[in-house]
Amino acid sequence: MDKSEYGIVWQKRNRLTDLDFADDIAIVAEEENVCQEMTTKLGEQSAQVGLNISQEKTKAMGITQRSLPQPIVVAQWNIEYVERFTYLGSVISSVGDVEADINTRLAKAAAVF
Numbered sequence: 001m002d003k004s005e006y007g008i009v010w011q012k013r014n015r016l017t018d019l020d021f022a023d024d025i026a027i028v029a030e031e032e033n034v035c036q037e038m039t040t041k042l043g044e045q046s047a048q049v050g051l052n053i054s055q056e057k058t059k060a061m062g063i064t065q066r067s068l069p070q071p072i073v074v075a076q077w078n079i080e081y082v083e084r085f086t087y088l089g090s091v092i093s094s095v096g097d098v099e100a101d102i103n104t105r106l107a108k109a110a111a112v113f
Contacts, residue, residue: 036073
C-alpha cells in the first residue's frame with residue numbers, strides 16, 4: 001500500500017491505508033476506485049504467498065451520499081455491501097452512529113448478568 005493516494009489522511013502528513021488484526025484486514029480509502037485498486041493489489045500480493053480473499057467473509061461498506069456505490073470486485077465476484085458490520089467487537093455503521101454498538105454492548109453485558 002505504497003502509493004501516495006492510498007488510504008485517508010492521518011495526522012496531517014501520514015496516511016492510514018488499512019487496519020490489520022490476526023487474519024483480518026480492513027482497507028480504508030476515500031475514493032471507490034482507489035479502494036478497488038487497493039483490493040486488487042491485496043489479492044495479487046496475497047496470491048503470491050498462497051493466500052486468497054474469502055468470498056464469504058469479505059464485505060464492503062461505503063460512507064457516501066450516493067445510493068448505489070460502485071461495486072468492488074475480487075476475482076470476478078462483487079463484494080457484498082453492508083450497512084454495518086462488527087470489527088474487533090465494535091459495531092461500525094455506514095451512517096456513523098454509535099447506537100447499534102451501544103445496544104450490542106449493553107446486550108452482551110446483560111447476558112453476563
